[in-house]
Amino acid sequence: MDITSHTHHISQQYNIELEAIRTHLSEMGGMAQRQVNDAIQALIDADIERAEQVVRADTKVNSMEVTIDEECVRILARRQPAASDLRLVIAVTKAITDLERIGDEASKIARQAIAMNKDGQSPRGYIEVRHIGGHVSRMLQDALDAFARLDMDLALNVVQTDKQVDMEYATAMRELVTFMIEDPRSITRVLSIMWSLRALERIGDHARNLAQYVIYLVNGEDVRHANLEQIAENLHPKSE
């Protein structure tokens, strides 16, 4: 899949507009990813200053969503895109919603970091935050790269990783519940870790959504509720 297939138009201005929404999406993605990484680090280090920065910076991600959305609507209204251009614009409209919600989830983690600065550190769960956080941050990076390069294999890889993250999340939650039962005095603090893990799991879901838009963009097929094995099979048919 050639990335430049989106940029052959008689109108030079139209090309520039399509390139612009791709670039802005990348920028917004980078911003959301920094928010996620900073929130995880703030939680692990109990760094209240960094956490407050994350909460404040959320408005930037939000206003970026509105800006790109308006760009997309303008293109739809003026250029009346067809075929792959139309798919691109639609995919970007959807992607920015997920990025905005990733920003929201990062804020939630940052708020838990602030709460833990007050209530004290949790006696458990940091290894899980670091581990699942690392996975999710990588998924987001890969999903954004897949979008930029229209890389179907990378996108499928993100969708597959999400299943693994969901399993690790479930295991971590079970262990934390067991720990809370053994040490009820830690409940409030362990709950902060649990809410943060849940936010990470949601970020993983949004990264998976982003990857699915890439598949839609390349395939022209809506795969949100389709069977993953089927898509991989269609993409790389097994030899007889």
Next chain:
Amino acid sequence: MDITSHTHHISQQYNIELEAIRTHLSEMGGMAQRQVNDAIQALIDADIERAEQVVRADTKVNSMEVTIDEECVRILARRQPAASDLRLVIAVTKAITDLERIGDEASKIARQAIAMNKDGQSPRGYIEVRHIGGHVSRMLQDALDAFARLDMDLALNVVQTDKQVDMEYATAMRELVTFMIEDPRSITRVLSIMWSLRALERIGDHARNLAQYVIYLVNGEDVRHANLEQIAENLHPKSE
């Protein structure tokens, strides 16, 4: 705002297509709302059969999303809608994403109902589930009505109610944490209620999103991150 403003087109077929996505959105909304109500009832009654029905029916909501999305893309590609028609199609594309996620949250509540059937009833929290559940179900109903009638006042009302739900949610969570600390044996069961309350709070957020699309549709203004008081003021300017 006259609902029929969307239906004056030379092409009779185009009118029919625009009407169809509105009708299908209403149907999908009704389906999502039934899922939410059934999930709440299943949780309160520990009704495992009803809960399993909710989990199963989620695929219907999902496939409805794909169908309507395809209808919207087809209209964008073939009809190249402008002005308010374009806004309608875009709003519907966004709305179905929220309805699909409402379905997901209803499934999560249903899964907690199934878990509680196994672990036993929670000693606390049902009043809160009933109360916040009632609010959220009403918000969803109002948001869907606001969409069908393009009723800006009703939409603003939904956005305002969401703030109240968020506060009630925070209070309920604090009380449940306190209860867990006093009675650690109940942790697993009380957590099921807490996850369910969080799902309800998310459903409220999605209903608020739906209401905001209505405001966007009527106003042509993106209000997702705007100040609510400002919008209300613009809509009903105070007399001097």
